[in-house]
Amino acid sequence: MKSNGLHISARQDFIRRGGELIGRSLLFSVASVSAVAVLFIFYFIAKDAFPFFNQEGYGEFFTSPNWYPTGHPPEFGALAIFFGSALVTTGAVVFSVPLGVAAAMCLSDILPFWMRQIFKPTIEILAAIPSVAYGFFALVVFAPLLQENGGFALATGIWIVGLPVATIGVVVMSDVITSMLPFRSKPAALTLGLALLLEAGVILTLFKTSSALYGMEISSGTNALNVSIILGIMALPTIVSVSEDALQSVGRELREGSYALGATRAETIIKVVLPASISGILAAVILGIMRAIGETMVVWMASGNAARIPTPFYNLLQPVRTLTATIAGDMGEADHVTGSSRYHVLFAMAFCLLLFSFAMNLITEAFTRRYRKKLGK
Amino acid sequence: MDLRTRKLLDKSFSALGVIAILFMALFLVVILAPIIAKGSGAFIFRGTVEYRKLMFDIWNRGDEKALAEEMQIVAKARKPVYEMMDDFRRELAAMPSSERRKYRRALNDVEKNIENLLGPNPDDREPVLMRQRYGQTRWDMARKHLKDVLYATEWDYSGGMGVKVYVPRQDFFTGTSIEELFPYIEENIDAMMAPRLTLYLRFLTDDSRDSHFFGGIWPELLGTIYLTLGAMLFAVPMGVIAAIYFCEYAKQGLVISYLRICITTLAGVPSIVFGLFGLAFFLNTIRVSESKSVLAGSLTLALLILPTIIRASEEAIMAVPSTYKEAALSLGAGKWRTVMTVILPAALPGILTGIVISMGRAAGETAPIIFTAAVSVGKALNLDEVFTNPSPALPWNIYNLCTEHEAVDQIRHVQFGMVFSLIAVVLFLNITAIVVRARVQKNLRN
Missing domain, CATH: 1.10.3720.10 (MetI-like)
Known part of the structure; x- marks a missing residue:
């Protein structure tokens, strides 16, 4: 039977449908490569991680701070390493979250459109710089600087951050306190006096702290502080762009409603926009944490790589060692002893990292979904 | 809250945001500036005569005749250095043994540093490692090594913590024939190294030689x-x-x-x-x-x-x-x-x-x-x-x-x-x- 172009025979129809089915399943199989990859990553990391736990047990790895993988007998206590990862990540978050969220607010609500167009590429370029370049900067430029002028830099930093923040706090405090006093009209002189008094206290405290910091000797520039700052800078682009997305997704209506009630811009952002987008901002923070904890080169090059818990534990000026740096640094030596505990312990660490980032991912996903739902998108 | 306070808070809030963004821009500049400034130094720098010799020896680049002429001029400027050292060696041989030992060690130090700066003594055998065959190829490095020739680095522990101090070698050798060497090198370093602004774009396409001491990437x-x-x-x-x-x-x-x-x-x-x-x-x-x-x-x-x-x-x-x-x-x-x-x-x-x-x-x-x-x-x-x-x-x-x-x-x-x-x-x-x-x-x- 000949086809005349319009009529489709049963056979052609079959071929066409079959072809489409095959095409679809081909497309599906390519699309699921990433899913297969995730499964494979979990499987192959776990496969090499569990021999370690079988050989050495769980107790020492998670509770002992003694990391002597080459000793006789070897000790595989990774507590100090876990702590190092946690410490630098916390430092990075403390550094980058306030800065990043403030920048996101400014980008989404305060700056005019054309300025936003200028600053967005800046953020992208900050995100594009390779981690090894950050590491190089941390090790070759920043570490000597920190070692020689660290005390001065810290003292200046305290003033730059502390003074404006504390001053704003003082103004608010004095205003609130005087309005609580039983006067009919608020006496301006009293408010002013109170503010000056509090401000004097603030300056005194700052002065004491900064002079203590100024006199401090920093024995090595490759320490947790250095790494925290650089990791913070690396996490900034993620935090800014994700939280800006979250802030933007809060519609105009909410903002306009707030303005109509007489709120200032700051009050609108803090009391209306921020609560509405809080899950998105939390997602941004978590993504920032993931970026910081998974980063290898910077910590490997500039953290000092000393596997012990600093004394006191919050001392950022001592060298630390992180999970990623341990994996990167030890695998070169453990590579030719494939099969030994020393090889498998690195996979155990990678497995912990993997589980952590997976959990964080699920949480982020839940948060993002929640704020999308809340805003009806 | 007072209206004025609210306005103040609003303004300072805006300022905070702008400062945060400026900080990000600042980070970008602070990170990129040293890398760009010093990184371009791999491409544009003041190359010494050693650099030109190296380029000719390895890649056959440059004008052979011009290089030979330049080498002659440089060799002439360097000649007194080697002569003064020879003189001093002779003087050393005539000294009593305790003195001799003291000066011998200091002289070794000087010889090593001069070799670092100018390359091996032309009369010596050619060293095995490429990095020892040439003096400093870059003027900025040559300046650093010049300092090592002129000053000995010592540590002063009098204040508890060790402090680096630079002691002029000339003072140590006062009264000997080598004393004149140091001012001579300091004054004639330009003639001995002949620095010239060099563009080395082939840094990108050259192999590295002697584990990245020379060559490109x-x-x-x-x-x-x-x-x-x-x-x-x-x-x-x-x-x-x-x-x-x-x-x-x-x-x-x-x-x-x-x-x-x-x-x-x-x-x-x-x-x-x-x-x-x-x-x-x-x-x-x-x-x-x-x-x-x-x-x-x-x-x-x-x-x-x-x-x-x-x-x-x-x-x-x-x-x-x-x-x-x-x-x-x-x-x-x-x-x-x-x-x-x-x-x-x-x-x-x-x-x-x-x-x-x-x-x-x-x-x-x-x-x-x-x-x-x-x-x-x-x-x-x-x-x-x-x-x-x-x-x-x-x-x-x-x-x-x-x-x-x-x-x-x-x-x-x-x-x-x-x-x-x-x-x-x-x-x-x-x-x-x-x-x-x-x-x-x-x-x-x-």
Whole structure:
């Protein structure tokens, strides 16, 4: 039977449908490569991680701070390493979250459109710089600087951050306190006096702290502080762009409603926009944490790589060692002893990292979904 | 709260935001400025006569006659140095033994430093190592070594902590025939080194010699190019096809949401874990090659950038107005044909932007290639060797040169040059992407 172009025979129809089915399943199989990859990553990391736990047990790895993988007998206590990862990540978050969220607010609500167009590429370029370049900067430029002028830099930093923040706090405090006093009209002189008094206290405290910091000797520039700052800078682009997305997704209506009630811009952002987008901002923070904890080169090059818990534990000026740096640094030596505990312990660490980032991912996903739902998108 | 206070708070809040953004811009400048400033020093610097000699000896570059003439002039300027040292040696031989020992040690120090600065004594045998065969090739390094010739470094422990002090060697040798040597070197260093502004663009395409003491970064650069292109070769087709599937074919359902979670998970896996996976899977399990290889590294990097490419392509496809698609379908085109002839061309600029950005990412990643592809020292590979051989790569060698190299301080210019080249590549890719995207957005708005 000949086809005349319009009529489709049963056979052609079959071929066409079959072809489409095959095409679809081909497309599906390519699309699921990433899913297969995730499964494979979990499987192959776990496969090499569990021999370690079988050989050495769980107790020492998670509770002992003694990391002597080459000793006789070897000790595989990774507590100090876990702590190092946690410490630098916390430092990075403390550094980058306030800065990043403030920048996101400014980008989404305060700056005019054309300025936003200028600053967005800046953020992208900050995100594009390779981690090894950050590491190089941390090790070759920043570490000597920190070692020689660290005390001065810290003292200046305290003033730059502390003074404006504390001053704003003082103004608010004095205003609130005087309005609580039983006067009919608020006496301006009293408010002013109170503010000056509090401000004097603030300056005194700052002065004491900064002079203590100024006199401090920093024995090595490759320490947790250095790494925290650089990791913070690396996490900034993620935090800014994700939280800006979250802030933007809060519609105009909410903002306009707030303005109509007489709120200032700051009050609108803090009391209306921020609560509405809080899950998105939390997602941004978590993504920032993931970026910081998974980063290898910077910590490997500039953290000092000393596997012990600093004394006191919050001392950022001592060298630390992180999970990623341990994996990167030890695998070169453990590579030719494939099969030994020393090889498998690195996979155990990678497995912990993997589980952590997976959990964080699920949480982020839940948060993002929640704020999308809340805003009806 | 008082109205004035509220206004003040509002203003300071705005100021806070602006300051935060300015800080970010500042970080960018602070990080890039030293890298660009010092990195360009690998390309443009004041090269000494030693540099020209080296270039001629290794690569046969430069004018032989001019070089010979220059060498003569320089040798003439250097001659008194060697003569003075010879004189002093003779004087030394005549000294009583206790004096002799004291001066002998100091003289050895001077000889070593002068050799460092000017190269080996012309009468000596040629040293084995290339780095000992030449003096300082760069004027900035020559200045540093000049200081070592003129001053001895000592540590002063009188204040508890050790403090570095520089003691002029001339004072030590006062009253001997070598005393005049130091002012002579200081005054005639220009004539002895003949510094001249040099443009060394071939830094990018020269092999390194004597473990990066001399030469360029071509093996590293080529390794990075191979790795990046290899990764794109695997990741781009997979990523774009996956994006087409998700946008045009997939129906919302359990499987698709599972796939999406997998993609975000893949995007969140730390890069070092990718490296371990590449080692455990590509090298130890399916054995794509006997040892580390560019192929294994490319595959690992491809997995790393796959989520980025999928997301970017999806966004670009979504951004194509649905009227395009409807028009094509109403003209009787099948789904596949619609995708290939209408949607993909319209989404192409967006997809390309995503590809270019992930190229930058692949070029700069270090952790995934440590165990799968990178070696510290190696030759530039031919194309057919990439399946079996490991290669040096820019990111890895930056790490290697600034932490594990035997003379970290002496090859700073190479390190900075490498970082500069890497950043230049990555930034070039990203700026291209930014510009392309701005164009596309403008077109869409019109």
